[in-house]
Amino acid sequence: MAFSIYNTLTRKTETFEPVHEGRVGMYVCGPTVYGHAHLGHAKSYVSFDVLVRWLRYLGYDVTYVQNITDVGHLTDDADQGEDKLAKQAVREKRHPMAIAEYYTASYFADMDQLNCLRPDISPRATGHIPEQIELVQTLLDKGFAYVVNGSVYFDVATFKDYGKLSGRNREDMQAGARVEVNAEKRNPADFALWKKAEPGHIMQWNSPWGRGYPGWHLECSVMSMKYLGQTVDIHGGGIENQFPHHECEIAQSEAANGVPFVKYWVHNNMVTVNGQKMGKSLGNFILLKQLFQGDHEVLSRAYDPLAVRQLILQSHYRSPIDFSDAALTAAQSGYDKIARSVMTLRNRKVTALQGEVDQVVCVELDRLQAKFEEAMNDDLNTSVALSVLFELIRLSVGQLENDSATVETLDAIDNLFHRLGGNVLGVVKEQYTQAAENDDELLDHLMQLMIEQRQTARKNKDFKAADVFRDRLAECGVILEDKPGGITTWRRK
């Protein structure tokens, strides 16, 4: 069965066939780096990470490009609103590029925790200003754009396909227009390609039209074309970007190139928190760092990044997901079960006997792999794929209870955990350690416990036992030092 994916452009699930056989170019709208990543980023990038991993599993040579938006565009196309990066820069009293640098590093750190593979290319918008100017010039030359007072706008009336992605037409939008009309535009639906910089605007560049900065749809078109060609196989992003962002990308790209910009548009759905849209003003805005540390009033504890990943994969990427403390707790329990089962299996391999692979187990493994592949091929049904992992656990448990299970049989099971749970879903780790993330704190507590036990022995004049404590700890590389006043401290050797 071939891989099928839902294409927003055609509103159908289609069999996936890349433009060039065996190779896939995939572009995903990346974050604007003016703050730490939040739950919405997690859902989006975990979903696309699984898509990349699945394509690679299928044998495609994937080039995954995800931009970093390091120039904060205006909040709308009218001459109002603020540049988000500049705003944050003022708040933090740092240069906008320092802000971008800082939050880019933060973003990658969070995505690493979620076990998202790094994109092959992470191009920065500010590193592609010449290319963006070039595209604007092309559009002007071809008559799809016009200059007004140092700004350049795309003339929507010249592009007949405008609205094909989002199912809108210009008439409807004019009827329901809410955005204050920018007097410079010929048509309210026209969008900025290049904006004239106001005197106070920090991030600005020279252009044929004067000092200014690029419109917010431009960077994705330019960087997608530069690294992946005029027609990319997959362009992904959040559903909220379907209009106007992606619609505008299509318009400017196809007007310039005369060929389709994207073959498959893939959009993932949004997250809610406790049933409501996540928003800064609603008090339910959760950053990933807060989630991983349990540092938020709606959270009862810290959650393992991979448990969060598992929660995301439990539902479909095109369905909205509601994050709640209860949902996270449930996902954490499920994740712990997988981790413990895999650990138990791997530990057992050390002592198991050598021999033949159990053929009955093999047949079952083949069945599970087929079920997994079928689910993933069906528009990435990660929920069913994940359920296969739990079936695999049951199979594994059965073998662990069987004293004559061979290393080879256990290996075959582990191999499937590794390939399906690890390589594809990214919830099974390569290596598990008993140690917690915050080892130092744990160590402190354990040492305190040890010292208390030894104090009790000393109080009872059981110096022999007290010495055994000290000697055994010394063997572990820990030195105990008895200070005056009955205080005992410890240090590493």
Add this chain to the structure above:
RNA sequence: GGCGGCGUAGCCAAGCGGCCUAAGGCGACGGUUUGCAAAACCGUUAUUCGUGGGUUCGAAUCCCACCGCCGCCUCCA
């Protein structure tokens, strides 16, 4: 006002015309195990899919109506 989605057990969630008297996870309950716990393991937990009609030999799955919830249409992943 325009566009789109959703409503399946206590909770999350898959299924999208017959294999469904509906996966999987969490929780709960009963049992095995345990000095007691924890963990682990076994079992039970929806004859029914928001409500009411209709189409069909057959519907959770298609159509209509109604009720309820959510998102997008302004930057947002």
